[in-house]
Amino acid sequence: MAKAAQASSSAVQRVSLLRVLGPAHVWALGVGIVLVGEYTGWNFAADKGGTLAALIICWVIGLLYTSVAMIDSEVTSTVAAAGGQYAQAKHIVGPLMAFNVALYLVFAYTMLEVSNAILIADTIKAYAGEGFTDWHYRGVIATVIVVLAALNYRGVLMTLNVNFVITAIAYLAIIVLFFSVQPWSQGAVLKLGEMVTPENALPYGWIGVIAAFHWGIWYYLGIEGTTQAAEEVRSPARSLPYGTMAGMITLLIGASLTWYICASLMPWQYLGFTYYPLLDAGKLTGSAALETMMFVATILAALASANGCINDAARAWFSLGRDRYLPQWFSAVHPRYRTPYRSILFLLPIALAFAFIANLGQAITFSILSGILQYTFMSINIIKFRQKWPLGTIRRGYTHPFHPLPAIVLFILCVVTYFAIFLGYGAQLTAMVVFYIVMSLWFHFYRYRYVRRGDQFTMPWPKPNGY
């Protein structure tokens, strides 16, 4: 009898995601998703509070994301599973939290993918001239989303190799632009003293700085996406903290350089209005070569972001299926390419539909809101993680310093950001919270009956403290 059961179980060939990634791929995933935020988005903080507010926010939100990166690195180097924060929530808080976190992830990444496709179409339209109709505009969106989905379908190694190359080019473009405008010689090209004066630095005072939190998120939104690669990296305990922290350092430098270049070339009224701050900075230097370089880099940054978002959204959706939080059908892995192919295919038409009907502002706000909900969870999650499994009880790939200070800083900054979003997008914030409440009720009263409760907790950990 036992032999028959063994034979039957070994007859089913096991197919799982492929462990082929290293720290460079983790960096490419995190920075790739985020870097587009330097090319567009952050600058709307200047519209809310002036150019100086955009700089203050760059560093304050940098603190928020450094906390996110540190907390994420500790938990994910221990809970190394596809789904990232979803798997963390499941093991540390519980199924309902996990379901919500997975929804935040899927919406944050899918809406970011949609925003990137719209951005690329808008950028090309601005340069295409006469004859570029709605058919062509939609053609750009469809091409971006479908080609990147096919790349993701084909394999994670190729997907993130491509992301590494295009992210590196887009980042180098910012460095090249920085040195081209002679930052060591104010007045030659850059005119920071004329653009930012004591009178216009904070035109709306400190409430403007608070309001600017909304768009400041865009400097770093998505760096936490590195955790989605947890099940595909060769050494999660080493690669995830290393890749995530290296990515955060890269972005802090990139964000500061971007602010310095743009703030020195544009008045705050224009900086807070344009969709292309770095491309406009390239134009304002008067060099056609720099303008072309920034045009190409804008498109590459948006492509890298969309590519990483497809990767991450599909893994979060796949994880939900694997635990039967959604139909198990979604948890299929391609036996040859070793990718969650059904999840990729399922999310493809959804992204296309949103990209065809939504506008950029709505898509970005939806993405930011989902991100902030997720960061709020992370601050609670790490406190519970340290309470249930204190240091020394389980092996951690990385232990973040100054606990619980990063969690407290993260929570406070999230609360401030909710207030900032409420100031500008109160209706969307309310609608979104209602949406997540309805989904939670659906999960609790209907879907959870299909979940195999014992199977979902997979980590070989000792019993938590207090249980």
Place this chain on the structure above:
Amino acid sequence: MWITVVNIGWAVSALLVAWMVYDWFRIDSTYSEATLTSSREGEIEAASEKHKL
């Protein structure tokens, strides 16, 4: 130039969608559902890490 590129983009997108859908049906009809959905979270951790310090 952009108009030509976008028209090619439409064609490439249609081909890629056709390829993915074809491959999806081919894989689903070749392998059993049990094999395709056999991935389990934490397999490697369970085998290699006992969390003994």
